Amino acid sequence: MSSKDLRTAVDKVVRNGNCTGCGGCALLASNIEMELDSDGFMRPVFRKDFVDSSPDMTRVFERMCPGISVTERTDPTLSHHPTFGKYFSSWEGRAIDETVRRTGSSAGVLTALSAWLIDSDKTGRVIGSARDAVRPTRTVPVSITSREDALRSAGSRYAPVANLPLLKTDGADNAFVGKPCEASAAKQLFDMAGVSDESRPIVLSFFCAGTPSQNATEGLIRKLGVEEESVGTLDYRGNGWPGDFRIGLVDGTDREMSYQESWGGHLGRNLQWRCKLCVDGTGGHADIAVGDYWHADAKGFPVFTDAEGTSVVIARTRRGEELLQEAAAAGIVSLSPLDLRKVAAIQPLQVTRKNTLLARLIGRRLGGKAVPRYRGYKLGRLALSDMPNSAKSLLGTYRRTIRRMGPNR
Structure with missing residues (x-):
């Protein structure tokens, strides 16, 4: 297969708004680089010297890319929840170290x-993400090799x-912390390569x-009356639970x-299209996945007043379960x-999004866009459990698709 074949496959994913x-x-x-596009999302860019290094590269890409397909775990020994997927065990958890617990977004479990x-x-390094030291308004991938790195x-x-x-x-001498879509792509890659579970990197993920x-x-920086060159630090959460969006100025x-306000009023209203079609927002392909275990009010709705953080911790694999028990x-x-x-x-967001996903996929297809293929998730059954919201989601997705035909819209 030629380099043009891989370029065509990647461009199709991006063009249809399915790139995560x-x-x-x-x-x-290695000749593909990830860069921010004009809409503010990470997208692949082919360097001029791009050469396909393997005749099977396009085939591998088409199986691993979460913008093309995602397949549910098939291990029959695992338990199953309709929203949270396959799992080995589930826990309420927190970091024992109070500094770590408070510094982290919810309870510091992933940091710990x-x-x-x-x-x-157990590993020489952990791949994660952090504030860019040079341009603190941006986020960059980092290699964590110490406790100090983890806290940063x-x-x-x-x-x-x-x-x-x-x-x-x-x-296996690296562990990985990433979004559920990244965990899915990594699992697909190692599955195709026939890598044993013990020889794979440990994969940690989070509710997304x-x-x-x-x-x-x-936009949030401007709303707070700050110029980018005046920003010394930028944190979306932490130092409390849920913690505030905080900008530290150089003065x-x-x-x-x-x-x-930061998430509900701004950030959460500016998501890329593929995220609105996500089948797994809870780290189903990781060894361990962690999310906020919010306090609830009398009606059962989550409460976002500041408190000591608590997490839901899900072991997705036997290795994940063994690691959790050893860490405890x-x-x-x-x-x-x-x-x-x-x-x-x-x-509730994760539940409603999963139940109405099939409707959004149909609405997107009716609008003329290709959508990812999802296998093993029983989306039809979930849609039937919430037909009123599914109908609204189908119509709304169709209208938004035909109204805004750009790749990120």
């Missing part, structure tokens, strides 16, 4: 596990970043409601906005059993 910005294609081909994996010599990378980054290009594919545009972050002063025994994380039905009650 995960960087899987850049992991396959990342530092522990390195300190216990703590906290959610509600912005485009592609971590996969940093992943080593020739051995979608990737906001970088333009949304820049030593701060500007803040609540999580509810080592005093790294605290775990107590948790019924995922309770999590569904305070993660």
Whole structure:
């Protein structure tokens, strides 16, 4: 297959608005780079010297790219939840170290596990993301090799970043923290290569409601009356739960906005199209996935007032379960059993999005766009459980598709 074949396959994903910005294609081909486009999303760019290094590269890309297909785990020994997918065990958890717990977005579990994996010599490095040291309004992939690195990378980054290009594919001496779509692409790649579970990198993921545009972050900066060159630090969450959107200025002063306003009013309203068609926003292809276990009010709705962070922690594989139990025994994380039905009650967005996904896929197709293929998720059954919202989602998606035909719209 020629380099034109791979370019055509990648361009088709982008053109139809199905690119997640995960960087899987850049992991396959070193002459593809991930860059922000004019809409503020990470997209693959082919360098002029691009040459296809393998005749099977297009075939591999088409199987691993989450903008083309995603397949549910098939292990019959795993439990199953209609919203959260296949899992080995589920827990309410937090980091034992209070500094880590408070620095992290919810309860510091991913930060604590990342530092522990390195300190216990289970891996030489952990791939993650962090604030750009040179341009702090941006987010970049990083290689974490110490506890100090892990703490610097703590906290959610509600912005485009592609971590996969940093992943080593020739051995298990690296762990990976990434979005659910990145975890899916990594699993597909290692499945195709026939890599045993023990020889794969440990994959950690998190609950994801979608990737906001970088333009949304820049809009928040302007809304707070700040020029980009005056920004010294930028944190989307952390230092509390859920924590505020916080800009530290070079003059030593701060500007803040609540999580509810920053995410609900701005960032969450500027998501890329593919995220609105996501079949797995809860890290179903990772070894361990972590999300917010929000407090609820009397009616069961999540409450975003500041509190000590608590997470839902899901072991997706036997290896993930063994790692969690070892980390708990080592005093790294605290775990107590948790019924995922309770999590569904305070993660209503994930539930509704999953139930109405088939309708949005149909609306998108009726609007003339190709959509990803999802296997094993029983989307028809979920759609039937919520027909009124499914009907609204189908019509709304169709209207938005024909009204805004750009690749990110």
